[in-house]
Amino acid sequence: MTQLFTLLKISDGLAIQFGADGLGRMFLCLDTVMWILVGIYAFKYKEHMKHTKRFFAFYLLTYLMLAALSMAANYLTMYLCFEFMTLLSMPMVLQDGTPESIAAARKYLMYSIFGATLGLLGFFFSAHYGAGTVFTPGGLLDPAKVAGNESKLLVVAFLSIAGFSAKAGMFPLHAWLPTAHPVAPAPASAVLSGVITKAGVLCILRVMYQVYGASFLAGTWVQKALIVLSLITVFMGSMMAYGEDLLKRRLAYSTVSQVSYVLFGVFTLHPVALLGALLHVIYHSIIKDGLFLGAGAVIFTNHKEYVSQLHGMGKRMPVTFGCFTVCSLGLIGIPPFAGFLSKWYLAAGSLSEGLPVLSWLGPAVLLLSALLTAGYLLPISIHGFFPGEGEKEAEGKEAPFQMLFPMLVLALGVVVFGVFAQPLADALLRIAEAMF
Amino acid sequence: MSLVQNVPAFSILLLMLCGIVCLVLPRRAARHLADCAIALVAAASVALLVYFLQGGAAYTYSMGEIGAPFGNELRAGMLEAAVATLFSIVTLLSLMGGRAHLRSDIGRLKVNLYYISTLFLLCSMLALVYTNDIFTAYVFVEINTITACGIVMSKEDGYTLAASMRYFIMSLIGSGLFLISICILYAVTGHLLMSNIQEAVAQLYAQGEYRAPLQVAIALMGVGLSLKSALWPFSSWLPDAHSSASASSSAMLSGLVLKSFIFLMIKIFYRVIGAGIVRTHAVLDLLLVFGILGMVMGSVNALFERDIKRLLAYSSVGQIGYIFCGVGLGTPAGVAAAMVQVAVHATTKAMLFCAAGGLMDASGGSKKFRDIEGAGRRDPYAGVAFIVGTLSMIGIPFFGGFITKLSLVQAAVTVGGWRNLLSILAIIVSTILTAIYYINVLAIIFRAPETAPTKASEKLKEEWKKQVRLDTEYEVAIVLFILLNLAIGLRSDQLMQIITTGLSMFG
């Protein structure tokens, strides 16, 4: 962590500090690019919304907190940014003002705060048992203080990581995601799924690797439990998406599943798996944002929300569905699109990690989930372009250009980052290795 | 034999003589004579107390220098002198505080009869304090009963007559039991002088003879005197008697008469029976339990009262319970606590009854809560008196009530077992209840004019508009009462010293 900057020193051991390292820079870049693209989209989508000034105010403030979160140099600052980010992103969920959206926003708030409180527990312990406060690769715990208290620390590690995973939508704290996404406006859903969930991932990365340290957690019941939970989520998310008709909720379950791919990679505590995770962070952001923007375009232009209403829509909205298809292929993991490489590295890392059972179970679940992903994404495109006999064809027109532009950029990104993945992978490998 | 040692006999005889003379004097002269006599007795008692404080020893005083077994004896010690002082001062202040009501309640023609009763009442109380002869004690117990009834009955209305009849009957039952007990003691020991009886009883106990009769005698003594001093559940006569009587009568009855019997009981237990034997007897436990029940039940009953004087009467039942609780604990600390409460309650309750009289005056003569609303503002002396009384009853430091609570708690925590727990619980419960009903009274009497009671009749409101006659004597009495209460609160060390030294001189 370099270029440390102390904004406010509250007392001994409590300071609001920012700093830059590879991980933080990566997340910052990701957040910024996504925010700009979705922002362009939102300037058009806002014709569908009331209280637009309020929306954009919170849109920007959320970005501020995300940027601050990426640059947070210690646990306190990270916790502060995490909490404020929750508070500032919540109004975007209840933008429409319907009773469902208000209830969804409240659910989001409570899950996040519950998770953050578990994270706070981790902070109390890290302050008590830590040798310093700044995030340090390999962990910041003081071995002298830790000795004899490992079991307590393991419990707290599990709880705090599980707490932050609420933001990342891991079972059992995932339930807010499928509720919040359908009711939020499409731009909000896009950033929630694509970017804000990754904030949870970032916090978990910091806690696991730079507070406790990989060596402290490797091989413990904590790691195993977390891997199991992430695999459950991967499978469950895909299953639920498969059966869901409301398009945005299908995509939400997909997010639940996909982000747990990332978490799986994080929990495996192996550089290659971590590389896969970081790669998937970027890929999934691009892909999921593309998918949500597409879904939003369908709603905006043609007011259709359900998958069953989209037969033949592809013919009416060729660009939209084209981008949608490209992103779907990426998500499934078909080379050369982005998404293949991340899954490859995840599987490779897991297999070389050497945990009993889990090292092969992981890739197996990932494979199964890929099949399911195909099952819940491809039919949309297929039925969109090839409605088949006897199906009522949907009415509609193409989305306006301002909304198509970001989608095209993202779809292009899926292709480019898939084909020319090596430079990205190299950069991320350096970052991953630096975490150990 | 110094001059001051004659004070006990002198006090009793003077009061008796003045009482007789009052019979033939006109109203004003009788009043002045009574006042002077009581004041003189008070001064004399103070002199006696000073004598003891300066190191005098307790002594016995043979009446007429006729020796035992035919003669009569008085015994004086620090405690007796202190109690005598207390009784005389409170009597005087009660008379002063309630004087206005004497005029209206009793009527000009019979007022001197009232003074006779008062003088004989005080005389009998002092006799009970000083006497060393058990039969004399009985005689003066009877005189006490009769004169007490007298001061209740002198206000002639239906209530007082009914109340005093009830009082009389209950009292006589008590006296009767007391008499039986005396007969047993006389029969068993052959003596009437207290110190002699004590030796005999100790001897008999050591030899194990006449155990049963002695047990019965002690029990009857306890019950008989408890009946007369309104131990719960023998207190049913008290509310009627004390509430219907005139203000100064209520003050004297609540404040003094009950205490004189308790003091007699303590005296007999310690001087006649002997501390060691009494402590083995179940009568103490009985007194403790009933005392505790009285503490609670008295307050519970007061909670529901809507008549200020009945409320104060029930409050007395509760406060007397404290005294019995202290005695019943059986330790010297307990008896000391009881004696402190005697002093505090005497001054406080007498003050409150006089103040109640003032409130009634300011409310057109009614005692009901709905009629005395705001009376504290019309008669500020009564208002302040009630504030002081409340603070004392709750047990705020600087006031007398705090000292009694302090001593009782100190006695309770040094005793072991169930007695400890029960008395602590009783103190807590009774403090809570007392606080509630006294603060309720304060809220009522200080209610502001704009929320004037709509329940009071128009006639009464007219009465209020009349200029409340300022009665200097009453005001002085209230102020002196307050000062007495504060004196106990602020100078409790000396009081405790007097009590403990006095108790050690006692037996």
Next chain:
Amino acid sequence: MTGFGILIAILVPILGGALVPLLDFDARRAREYYVFAIVLATSVYTLSLLSSGQGSELVLYHLTSTIDITLRIDRYGSIFALLVSVLWPLATLYAFEYMSHLHKKNRFFGFFTICYGITLGVAFAGNFITMYLFYELLTLATVPLITHEGTREAKVAGVKYLVYSIAGATAAFIGMIAILTHGGSLEFAVIGLGDAATPENRRLFDLAFLFMFFGFGVKSAIWPLHGWLPTAGVAPTPVTALLHAVAVVKSGVFAIGRVVYFTYDAGYLAGSMVQKIGLAFSAFTIVYGTVMAWKEIHFKKRLAYSTVSNLSYIVFAFLLVTPSGLTAGLLHMMFHGLMKIVLFFVAGTVMHQSGRIYVTDLRGFGRAMPVSFATFTIASLALTGIPPLCGFLSKYAIAEAALAQGSPLAYAGVAALLVSAVFTAAYLLTICVRAYFPPADFEPWSLKSVKEANLYMTLPLVLLTAAIVLLGCFPGALQAFIGGVVPAAFPGL
């Protein structure tokens, strides 16, 4: 001379307050000037005493051979006095406006001011009997304030309060006397029971501790003795805010602190059964209060239950019986006072301006009363424990103290603290959400008649909220001041 200064600080508000109903002001301005002058003068004087008069003592009276009425300024009392003297003038300003539509103002402000003096008496008491004197007087002086409205509800609340308080105070008194008669010292300058704590006496002293703990625990609203607090929510808001969030309830925890650190000591209590009982009850109350607050929809009763919970944070911290526990508890005592008084003031302002008393009726109020709800939001965030606001600091301090103490009950307390944080967000932040983000069908004109309160009410809110933020970011001076209590309470260290 400074010894008498303490007496002056206490007597000026008591006598000044007693004069208010006697002088019977008719004009609002006259009364306000007089009362504010008295309160402000007392505050200024007290603050000067705190800075220059540390350690001064005044033996007012030898009540008996073993009991003195003593006043003393020590660091522990100064902390409480600091809190009270800063908050009282602001609360008085607020009360002026709040009471403008209610009646019997002279009586109200009379007792309100008298309570100030009595609370200073509690803070500056030099031994337990003196504290008991002021503690009982505080109960008596606050009863008329609770029953002020005169409704049946108010009278019931007053009686309930009286019963609970007198029961508690009497139980505590019995504990005190038990200690006194068995050789312990009630002087706060004498730390610990010393030689009196022989093994034979242990059981008695344990029992006395429990009597005092639960006796003072009534005012500290420890379950199951908390029942009077939510019921007392019917009192006018200045009363609930200042007295039941600051003066009265903090007197209770203050007294418990005196019991734990100045009468008993760490040597006696650490690891003992009574410490465990105390920790267990306070940990339970933390959760109980917070859950009850979440279920309650009456605005002020919700805040009252929140107070129940937060007081037990302080008691829990004290019962850890370590230096960090003591300072953490004191920090929360200060900060909670600030935060809770803002919350109550806003609740009162809402009632004053619109008559609404239920949290479900507050849709859209964020725009109708912007200043009030802005301060409410900041105070809510602070109470939930979001850094860098002050509430985070005190929670952090308590958690660290618990972790350092390390016993199982300490961990239970940390868990309770965190559970409480989640519920606090639930019962406070949802109010903010409702106020700022009303549903789509909400009509703004329905709140046209609701206006922001005037300066009397908003100025205290703004000042206190500024303090919440500033003390959260720059707590150094305050923490140093509080830290000064450790040498006195732990003489061996």
